[in-house]
Amino acid sequence: MVTYMNTSLPSLEEIWAWLDSVSDPEIPILSVVDLGIVRNVRWIEENPDFTTEQTSPRVNETSVIDGGLRRPRAQRTRRSEPTLLVTVTPTYSGCPAMAVIKNDIQRALHQRGIDRVRLDTQLSPAWTTDWMTERGRKRLREYGIAPPAPCEHGHTPNTERSGKAGPNAERQTTLVPCPRCGSSDTRLVSRFGSTPCKAFYICNSCLEPFDHFKCH
Amino acid sequence: MPLATNHRLEFVLRLADNCLILSQRLGEWCGHGPELEEDMALTNIALDLNGQAQNWLEYVSELEGEQRTPDTFAFLRDAAEFRNCLLLEQPNRDYAYTIVRQFYFDTWHSLLLTGLLDSTDERIRAISEKSLKEVRYHLRHSSGWVIRLGDGTEESNRRIQKAIDDLWGYTGELCTPDVVDETLCAERIGPDLSTIRTNWLTAVHDVLTEATLRVPESSWMHTGGKQGIHTEALGYLLAEMQFLQRAYPQAQW
Numbered sequence: 001m002v003t004y005m006n007t008s009l010p011s012l013e014e015i016w017a018w019l020d021s022v023s024d025p026e027i028p029i030l031s032v033v034d035l036g037i038v039r040n041v042r043w044i045e046e047n048p049d050f051t052t053e054q055t056s057p058r059v060n061e062t063s064v065i066d067g068g069l070r071r072p073r074a075q076r077t078r079r080s081e082p083t084l085l086v087t088v089t090p091t092y093s094g095c096p097a098m099a100v101i102k103n104d105i106q107r108a109l110h111q112r113g114i115d116r117v118r119l120d121t122q123l124s125p126a127w128t129t130d131w132m133t134e135r136g137r138k139r140l141r142e143y144g145i146a147p148p149a150p151c152e153h154g155h156t157p158n159t160e161r162s163g164k165a166g167p168n169a170e171r172q173t174t175l176v177p178c179p180r181c182g183s184s185d186t187r188l189v190s191r192f193g194s195t196p197c198k199a200f201y202i203c204n205s206c207l208e209p210f211d212h213f214k215c216h
Numbered sequence: 217m218p219l220a221t222n223h224r225l226e227f228v229l230r231l232a233d234n235c236l237i238l239s240q241r242l243g244e245w246c247g248h249g250p251e252l253e254e255d256m257a258l259t260n261i262a263l264d265l266n267g268q269a270q271n272w273l274e275y276v277s278e279l280e281g282e283q284r285t286p287d288t289f290a291f292l293r294d295a296a297e298f299r300n301c302l303l304l305e306q307p308n309r310d311y312a313y314t315i316v317r318q319f320y321f322d323t324w325h326s327l328l329l330t331g332l333l334d335s336t337d338e339r340i341r342a343i344s345e346k347s348l349k350e351v352r353y354h355l356r357h358s359s360g361w362v363i364r365l366g367d368g369t370e371e372s373n374r375r376i377q378k379a380i381d382d383l384w385g386y387t388g389e390l391c392t393p394d395v396v397d398e399t400l401c402a403e404r405i406g407p408d409l410s411t412i413r414t415n416w417l418t419a420v421h422d423v424l425t426e427a428t429l430r431v432p433e434s435s436w437m438h439t440g441g442k443q444g445i446h447t448e449a450l451g452y453l454l455a456e457m458q459f460l461q462r463a464y465p466q467a468q469w
Binding site: 090092093094095096123124125126127128189190191192193194196200214216 | 252253256257260261263264265266267268270271341342343345346347349350353356357
């Protein structure tokens with residue numbers, strides 16, 4: 001228990017456990033913690049002018065048309081109160097699930113009695129599937145989705161950069177075992193799948209089609 | 217540094233508009249792709265670019281002092297206020313044109329974003345780092361198709377060669393610096409476009425050679441997009457993209 005002005009606040013361990021109950025809306029067997037998109041959770045003392053505790057390159061919440069004028073941010077708080085700051089990073093720049101995920105995180109924490117939650121988006125370091133938990137990978141496989149293989153940190157090597165790798169680059173560079181029968185004899189059908197994070201494969205052994213959570 | 221600030225804003229707006237306009241063009245293929253996998257591919261790429269445009273426009277909005285939101289930038293500007301390169305607004309025509317436009321852009325885009333990883337502007341660095349991972353994947357797709365169509369049948373070779381030749385004149389602008397590019401390069405915010413031009417030519421040459429396609433020799437190039445002087449194609453694109461906000465101002469859903 002952390003105390004703030006004689007008030008007991010839930011511990012960060014408890015909060016991480018609560019966040020672990022928030023599912024990815026597209027792949028419900030994965031939690032947002034499994035996905036590795038929750039980068040940081042901490043209590044902050046939020047000031048009315050909102051000038052403190054800004055994390056590095058952050059992006060504001062999804063905007064809507066509001067007559068061309070942005071509502072001032074400072075209206076959100078009046079006096080200094082403990083606020084839970086949750087920093088998340090997007091999977092893909094345009095993934096529509098991110099807006100739902102943020103709402104779901106807000107709602108889950110509100111339901112646990114945390115009224116003051118601030119969600120910040122952090123772009124750098126960019127999300128990688130290497131941040132997915134082992135449990136997440138196991139759950140994906142059991143769900144019928146081939147989990148991502150570990151990718152190299154940093155950036156894709158130059159050998160994969162150009163068209164020299166050709167249209168079948170994935171077949172040569174990545175082994176994607178079938179999540180159903182375990183065979184490594186699989187082939188890429190489509191580099192792009194039902195969501196930004198997946199590619200589409202077929203197993204040559206059991207002939208089942210399956211999704212592959214792309215290395216990213 | 218008001219002047220430099222304006223140049224920075226202008227530079228980021230160009231990055232945003234390139235992504236936004238190409239995203240809209242690719243979205244036109246939704247439900248019309250030559251095969252299901254390509255329909256998904258182009259719309260997935262469109263989605264990535266749309267998200268990147270959103271990230272850049274958030275920054276533009278902040279640089280401008282938050283007078284306009286990203287949506288205002290997208291839906292309530294006229295053609296002359298857009299700063300995308302002319303290549304990106306060119307119509308889809310057939311799949312060869314769509315792929316060649318994508319390939320020319322992806323090659324340049326990945327080189328540019330790589331250069332921007334060294335930017336002295338932290339925000340530009342962060343958005344570039346995020347975007348680059350996606351763009352490298354796009355490049356694998358588009359260069360793979362250039363090779364398949366070029367080194368495919370006589371018909372596919374003939375048609376993609378025509379697209380290569382016809383769109384070539386829109387590629388010069390990507391690497392031709394103006395005062396904005398030069399200022400940002402001098403301040404180490406933006407990359408040196410002459411280096412990118414050299415690397416772009418090499419990369420394009422390599423893929424076209426493997427695709428058994430000829431590299432065009434013409435050196436005459438269209439210009440103007442970065443300064444807001446567009447081809448007529450952009451007006452039609454905006455008419456569709458902005459219709460809802462123009463017809464029903466401030467509509468929300």
